[in-house]
Amino acid sequence: MIVEAGHFALILALALALIQSIVPLLGARLREPAVMNVALSTAPVQFAFVLFAFGALVSAHVTSDFSVVNVFENSHSLKPLLYKVTGVWGNHEGSMLLWVLILALFGALVALFGVNLPQTLRARVLAVQAWIASAFYLFILATSNPFLRFANAPLEGRDLNPVLQDIGLAVHPPMLYLGYVGFSISFSFAIAALIEGRTDAAWARWVRPWTLLAWLFLTAGIAMGSYWAYYELGWGGWWFWDPVENASLMPWLSGTALLHSAVVMEKRNALKIWTVLLAILTFSLSLLGTFLVRSGVLTSVHAFATDPTRGIFILAILAAFIGGGLTLFAWRAPALAQGGLFAPISREGALVLNNLFLTTACATVLVGTLYPLVLEVLTGDKISVGAPFFNLTFAPLFVPLLIAAPFGPLLAWKRGDVLAAAQRLIAAGVAALVALAIVMAWTRGGATLAPLAIALAVFVILGALTDLVEKAGVFRLRPSVSLRRAGGLPRSIWGTALAHAGLGVTLLGIVCETTWNSEKIASLKPNDSVIVGGYDVQLTGFTQRQGSNYREVIANFTVRLDGAEIATMTPSKRNFTARGSSTTEAALLSRGVSQLYISLGERNADGSIAARIYYKPLVLLIWLGAVVMVIGGALSLSDRRLRVGAPRPAKAGASLQAAE
Amino acid sequence: MTRRQRRLALIGGALAVLTLAIALILNAMRDSIVFFSTPSEIATKNVVGKRFRLGGMVRPGSVVRGDHLQVRFEVTDGDRAVAVSYQGVLPDLFREGQGVVAEGKLDAAGVFAADTVLAKHDETYMPKEVADSLKQRGHWKDDYGKGSAAAAQGKP
Numbered sequence: 015m016i017v018e019a020g021h022f023a024l025i026l027a028l029a030l031a032l033i034q035s036i037v038p039l040l041g042a043r044l045r046e047p048a049v050m051n052v053a054l055s056t057a058p059v060q061f062a063f064v065l066f067a068f069g070a071l072v073s074a075h076v077t078s079d080f081s082v083v084n085v086f087e088n089s090h091s092l093k094p095l096l097y098k099v100t101g102v103w104g105n106h107e108g109s110m111l112l113w114v115l116i117l118a119l120f121g122a123l124v125a126l127f128g129v130n131l132p133q134t135l136r137a138r139v140l141a142v143q144a145w146i147a148s149a150f151y152l153f154i155l156a157t158s159n160p161f162l163r164f165a166n167a168p169l170e171g172r173d174l175n176p177v178l179q180d181i182g183l184a185v186h187p188p189m190l191y192l193g194y195v196g197f198s199i200s201f202s203f204a205i206a207a208l209i210e211g212r213t214d215a216a217w218a219r220w221v222r223p224w225t226l227l228a229w230l231f232l233t234a235g236i237a238m239g240s241y242w243a244y245y246e247l248g249w250g251g252w253w254f255w256d257p258v259e260n261a262s263l264m265p266w267l268s269g270t271a272l273l274h275s276a277v278v279m280e281k282r283n284a285l286k287i288w289t290v291l292l293a294i295l296t297f298s299l300s301l302l303g304t305f306l307v308r309s310g311v312l313t314s315v316h317a318f319a320t321d322p323t324r325g326i327f328i329l330a331i332l333a334a335f336i337g338g339g340l341t342l343f344a345w346r347a348p349a350l351a352q353g354g355l356f357a358p359i360s361r362e363g364a365l366v367l368n369n370l371f372l373t374t375a376c377a378t379v380l381v382g383t384l385y386p387l388v389l390e391v392l393t394g395d396k397i398s399v400g401a402p403f404f405n406l407t408f409a410p411l412f413v414p415l416l417i418a419a420p421f422g423p424l425l426a427w428k429r430g431d432v433l434a435a436a437q438r439l440i441a442a443g444v445a446a447l448v449a450l451a452i453v454m455a456w457t458r459g460g461a462t463l464a465p466l467a468i469a470l471a472v473f474v475i476l477g478a479l480t481d482l483v484e485k486a487g488v489f490r491l492r493p494s495v496s497l498r499r500a501g502g503l504p505r506s507i508w509g510t511a512l513a514h515a516g517l518g519v520t521l522l523g524i525v526c527e528t529t530w531n532s533e534k535i536a537s538l539k540p541n542d543s544v545i546v547g548g549y550d551v552q553l554t555g556f557t558q559r560q561g562s563n564y565r566e567v568i569a570n571f572t573v574r575l576d577g578a579e580i581a582t583m584t585p586s587k588r589n590f591t592a593r594g595s596s597t598t599e600a601a602l603l604s605r606g607v608s609q610l611y612i613s614l615g616e617r618n619a620d621g622s623i624a625a626r627i628y629y630k631p632l633v634l635l636i637w638l639g640a641v642v643m644v645i646g647g648a649l650s651l652s653d654r655r656l657r658v659g660a661p662r663p664a665k666a667g668a669s670l671q672a673a674e
Numbered sequence: 675m676t677r678r679q680r681r682l683a684l685i686g687g688a689l690a691v692l693t694l695a696i697a698l699i700l701n702a703m704r705d706s707i708v709f710f711s712t713p714s715e716i717a718t719k720n721v722v723g724k725r726f727r728l729g730g731m732v733r734p735g736s737v738v739r740g741d742h743l744q745v746r747f748e749v750t751d752g753d754r755a756v757a758v759s760y761q762g763v764l765p766d767l768f769r770e771g772q773g774v775v776a777e778g779k780l781d782a783a784g785v786f787a788a789d790t791v792l793a794k795h796d797e798t799y800m801p802k803e804v805a806d807s808l809k810q811r812g813h814w815k816d817d818y819g820k821g822s823a824a825a826a827q828g829k830p
Contacts, residue, residue: 358683374695402706407698596766615763624763
């Protein structure tokens with residue numbers, strides 16, 4: 015019963031979204047507040063309906079109602095409760111429902127908290143938001159209905175793909191979707207601005223926190239997905255340049271660019287047209303990501319969907335929104351007023367440089383991701399574009415960006431002085447050179463570029479902190495005074511410094527892990543041992559265990575350092591009875607921010623087992639850097655300036671009435 | 675600086691970065707792209723010494739394990755088979771009769787020396803390239819890709 019009610023609620027949400035797509039626009043055109051305000055009630059109610067639909071699906075999963083096709087295909091009565099819940103979005107239909115739930119949530123938030131937005135702008139933003147929502151409700155109801163029932167209910171479900179039964183996967187998709195879908199707000203604002211024919215600092219002040227929020231979740235989501243792949247897939251790799259990973263990286267890159275250009279727009283009222291374009295492109299890339307993952311056009315780890323009708327439907331959504339958005343942009347953008355002037359060497363100039371490199375890097379990822387598809391369509395040749403391609407294109411474009419990152423915040427608005435900024439960065443530069451010398455002297459082997467990359471990482475981290483240190487007067491004033499000053503600094507300054515430093519931390523992790531990781535692959539019998547990265551790892555024996563919906567064989571390893579036993583590690587192989595498939599649970603041992611990693615292969619007839627043992631120096635920095643970036647973003651988001659409502663623009667000119 | 679000069683500087687900078695990116699992409703495309711071939715295509719093309727991906731089904735009964743994690747198996751597309759040698763840990767879902775993609779080079783003796791073996795982490799998964807080539811050759815069976823899914827779904 016509740017399942018049918020959920021289905022019905024989703025249909026009602028579609029009806030509301032259709033109303034919200036049209037009525038507020040008419041209201042904005044007629045300048046009729048009562049008509050515009052229809053969106054204020056439809057958006058939250060729409061969210062309530064989708065929430066109910068989502069709740070219905072969750073309850074069907076929790077109660078193991080196998081008469082529902084979606085539950086039968088992705089659940090099992092013996093599955094732990096946590097994974098019964100997270101299994102809701104571990105499949106195509108459920109994850110699309112989560113997608114629209116988040117979309118409706120954001121729409122409701124704009125309706126509820128956009129009190130100080132200009133009335134017409136808010137009405138138009140909510141209408142655009144409803145266009146997106148309607149398209150996806152239709153998509154779900156027409157091609158991916160999670161509420162379908164069997165006439166004869168099966169007794170037991172087929173279980174969720176075992177690699178997805180993991181806490182990392184429980185949190186990763188919602189985070190990623192909050193990011194993807196969060197950019198829909200920036201998109202709606204951009205389209206609304208184009209319809210209005212005006213943008214101003216107040217517009218940017220509104221767009222920036224939304225973009226920042228989406229960016230935060232996307233950053234966290236990508237990092238979590240990467241860590242999940244690292245420990246769950248058992249290959250010890252944390253980034254595969256898999257098309258699905260690229261699909262999340264592209265909106266991240268252009269979203270990062272948007273974040274920076276929105277700053278220029280807010281502070282200096284410049285780069286308006288570019289910011290609007292970036293807002294459209296960022297959400298377009300999010301839609302592209304959804305298309306790539308959900309249409310099954312790419313086959314990869316994440317491709318759960320293989321139905322071509324879905325692909326065509328999403329492609330139509332994609333074409334309508336990207337094509338429509340860009341057409342509207344081409345038509346209306348010239349109407350947006352020109353912004354303030356600035357010299358090439360200035361904070362604005364640095365942010366333009368940042369945008370230039372970020373979008374170009376994003377474009378290379380796009381080329382690498384789509385090229386195999388295009389080539390296959392055109393010539394029939396099947397190719398794979400892997401890590402070597404991206405290392406040769408993406409990395410060189412990121413280096414200038416990293417070198418420039420510490421300079422940006424030190425330049426003044428309007429007209430900056432690079433030499434003065436360089437002088438202030440001397441300490442960071444010297445530290446980087448010292449790091450370079452130390453790394454060159456102490457390590458043997460590895461890529462020749464590695465020490466340079468480490469020096470760059472040190473420069474980025476210390477350079478990012480330079481601004482903080484100077485503003486707080488750490489080496490000039492008494493500690494108590496500088497502490498107070500540091501506490502009194504605007505949080506956005508802390509945010510910038512931390513986010514940039516996080517980038518350096520991640521780089522440090524990436525370089526150390528890829529250059530100095532050691533790997534041993536061996537066939538081991540009990541009491542055999544191997545030495546990896548200075549650690550003596552010995553296989554002591556096997557134990558069997560029965561889990562809730564799987565059986566597992568655990569290999570017990572004892573780890574010794576200089577003869578002293580420091581830990582035991584227990585990687586295992588799990589066999590999931592319902593699907594007859596197995597997964598490898600890697601064992602991780604953290605030593606500071608470095609890790610020892612063991613994953614198992616198959617067991618041989620003679621009692622030996624294949625094992626991959628890695629020592630990964632400083633590997634945790636890769637994700638800690640992302641955590642630092644997220645903390646920086648969150649601090650920036652909590653800055654007073656962003657919480658204070660944007661002032662209402664003095665008066666909308668009469669000339670704007672014909673703005674449609 | 676006038677608005678015009680500023681715009682020219684901006685466009686110049688953008689073009690410079692774009693040119694750099696295009697140069698990087700073209701350079702990378704020259705040597706970092708891996709082609710996909712099936713056993714039948716190998717028979718007709720000269721691919722010895724070139725790096726490529728070989729895809730097909732693991733021929734049932736062909737897997738032979740040796741010392742030090744040496745494995746030999748045959749990959750077939752229904753018409754022809756190619757012997758593959760690999761040293762290392764095979765993925766969880768590597769099975770006889772299942773789809774597989776191996777990356778490496780063909781040696782002079784006609785054995786494909788793989789350094790990477792991919793079998794994706796979904797038991798119903800069939801690599802797209804493999805599925806396409808099997809369909810093309812008429813060796814596709816509906817239950818290959820879907821596994822038990824198609825059978826179990828039944829008619830509601």
